[in-house]
Amino acid sequence: MANTSLNLSALNDEEFEDLIDAIFRARMLRQELEQPVSVESFQLSVVSVSRSGRGTDEGLDLLVTTLVRDCIAPREIRWLIQCKHKAVSGRAVSPSDFANDFSFIEIVKHHDANSYLLACSTRPSTKLQSRLDKLTKDNQDRQFIIWDAARVCEEVLRHEELVKRFFPREYQRQRDVVDGGRVRDWMLQYKEAISPDACDALSQIIAIDKADTAEMGGQK
Amino acid sequence: MKLFLSYSLSPTDYQVASLLARQAQNKGIIVESSQHQPFVAVNSLEVTRQAISTSDFVIAIVSLDSQFAIHVQQELKVAASLNRPCLALVERGGYPIQQIPGVQYVEFSRYDIGPALAHISDILEMKKNQGILNKWVLGGALALFALYLISRSGDK
Numbered sequence: 001m002a003n004t005s006l007n008l009s010a011l012n013d014e015e016f017e018d019l020i021d022a023i024f025r026a027r028m029l030r031q032e033l034e035q036p037v038s039v040e041s042f043q044l045s046v047v048s049v050s051r052s053g054r055g056t057d058e059g060l061d062l063l064v065t066t067l068v069r070d071c072i073a074p075r076e077i078r079w080l081i082q083c084k085h086k087a088v089s090g091r092a093v094s095p096s097d098f099a100n101d102f103s104f105i106e107i108v109k110h111h112d113a114n115s116y117l118l119a120c121s122t123r124p125s126t127k128l129q130s131r132l133d134k135l136t137k138d139n140q141d142r143q144f145i146i147w148d149a150a151r152v153c154e155e156v157l158r159h160e161e162l163v164k165r166f167f168p169r170e171y172q173r174q175r176d177v178v179d180g181g182r183v184r185d186w187m188l189q190y191k192e193a194i195s196p197d198a199c200d201a202l203s204q205i206i207a208i209d210k211a212d213t214a215e216m217g218g219q220k
Numbered sequence: 221m222k223l224f225l226s227y228s229l230s231p232t233d234y235q236v237a238s239l240l241a242r243q244a245q246n247k248g249i250i251v252e253s254s255q256h257q258p259f260v261a262v263n264s265l266e267v268t269r270q271a272i273s274t275s276d277f278v279i280a281i282v283s284l285d286s287q288f289a290i291h292v293q294q295e296l297k298v299a300a301s302l303n304r305p306c307l308a309l310v311e312r313g314g315y316p317i318q319q320i321p322g323v324q325y326v327e328f329s330r331y332d333i334g335p336a337l338a339h340i341s342d343i344l345e346m347k348k349n350q351g352i353l354n355k356w357v358l359g360g361a362l363a364l365f366a367l368y369l370i371s372r373s374g375d376k
Contacts, residue, residue: 004231005373150231157238174239177372186368193334194364195341197348201361205247 004153006167008121009087016085017051017061019156019166020119024049024064024081026159047076060111080113087121087149094125104135104144115143123148180207221358224275224304225253226295228288228315236281236369244362254291269298277359280308281366282317283330289315296323305355307343307363309336311370326363333371340364 011019027046047065062081067074084093108116118124118132124146132144147155156162164171176182183206187194194202223244227237241251252271272278278299282289292308299306300322307324310317319325324343328336340363347356 005235150234153231154234157234160238160242170235174235177369178239178243182372183365183368186371190334190337193337193341195345197344197353197357198337198341198360198364201344201357202364204357205243205361205365 004150004157005170005173006153006156006163007170008085008149008152009090011085011087011121011166013083013085015166016087016121017083019162020081020083020152021049021051021062022162022165023152023155023159024062026162060107063111063113064117077115078111078113079115079117080108080111081117081119084118084120084122090122092123092125093118093120093128095128095131104132105139105142108142114141115145117145117147119147119152121149121152178206221248221277222250222252222275223358223362224272224278224295224299225251226278226280226292226299227254228282228286228292230283230285233283233286233370233373236283236366236373239369240279240362240366243365244358249358254288254295265294265298268295269302272298272304273302275304277355277362278304278306279359279362279366280306280310280323281370282309282314283311283370284314286314289317293317293320296320299323305359307340307356307359309363309366328367328370330370330373333367336367337364340367 008016024046028049045066045068047067049065050063052060052062060080061083062079064079064081066077066079068077069075084097086093086097104116108114116132116135118128124132129146132146135144136142156166160171163174183202187199187202225237225241229236237253241253244251252275254268272295278296280292280296280299282292296306296308296317297320300320303322306322307326308317309326309328312327312329317325326336326339326343340360344353344356344360347353347360
């Protein structure tokens with residue numbers, strides 16, 4: 001499993017699904033249609049998120065609709081999303097983790113989706129990755145994508161509210177790290193290397209007591 | 221002020237980009253950043269180019285064992301071609317980033333961060349002497365903060 005600061009193994013299956021659901025809800029499109037195309041507007045391209053009920057999910061955990069635009073027309077993509085949570089065992093997700101008769105293309109068609117995303121809390125096996133890569137290559141109008149644990153964690157870390165909700169200890173750790181006092185102590189540790197101008201610069205983005213920066217300034 | 225954050229980080233450093241962006245946003249700085257996944261039917265580099273062209277400063281971070289250093293290199297090329305002030309933090313021993321004229325590089329070791337801090341201090345001093353410190357203050361500050369965060373990455 002990816003060695004990130006987020007401990008996915010602390011989540012149960014339902015919480016992991018909640019987490020994936022929350023990642024997309026955090027990217028719900030708001031007023032971006034009126035805004036120029038930017039990286040930020042692509043980050044917020046989710047139009048809707050719906051969740052399958054409990055019980056047999058027929059290969060579906062979430063259905064997420066995103067909006068893609070080019071200079072000709074906007075169009076929607078309906079992503080069928082399936083979650084596989086193996087973080088506790090640390091085992092890779094392999095084809096055997098799906099029902100014997102599981103066909104990725106059929107399940108996408110069955111749910112009237114355009115593309116498929118597997119979100120897993122570990123990593124895919126080489127065989128599964130190859131299979132989905134081949135499906136993407138062979139189906140020009142559909143994509144079959146895998147998010148591994150590293151990608152899931154990267155998505156979570158983009159949204160402070162998700163870190164706070166699902167990983168409260170990590171949230172507190174991050175809060176402590178950016179505490180002005182800790183940054184000041186670190187600056188003091190390196191006062192021989194950091195010039196007065198650099199101290200002043202850093203104090204513009206971190207709340208450090210002016211007296212502290214004055215103490216450090218002029219050390220170089 | 222608008223910042224473009226270009227990064228390729230190892231999983232243990234993922235939170236560096238988010239904390240850096242958050243801190244900058246708390247100070248009223250608009251932050252856009254690398255998107256490493258392919259967009260469906262869209263040339264993502266063109267979107268990135270547009271984001272960089274409207275940015276006042278570009279900071280790049282490449283840490284060891286990261287996957288997207290080559291993307292960062294492409295973004296640095298774009299930044300240099302657009303004459304954006306650009307500071308790249310590159311961890312020693314990682315992907316051999318090709319030096320691009322116009323990009324200010326700072327090599328660092330997370331276990332001995334002092335020389336990199338001194339290098340950033342020297343860059344700010346040089347920009348001050350050139351009379352363009354104002355353009356570089358926030359970029360330099362965020363680069364220092366990024367090094368702080370990286371040095372704290374393993375903290376529990």
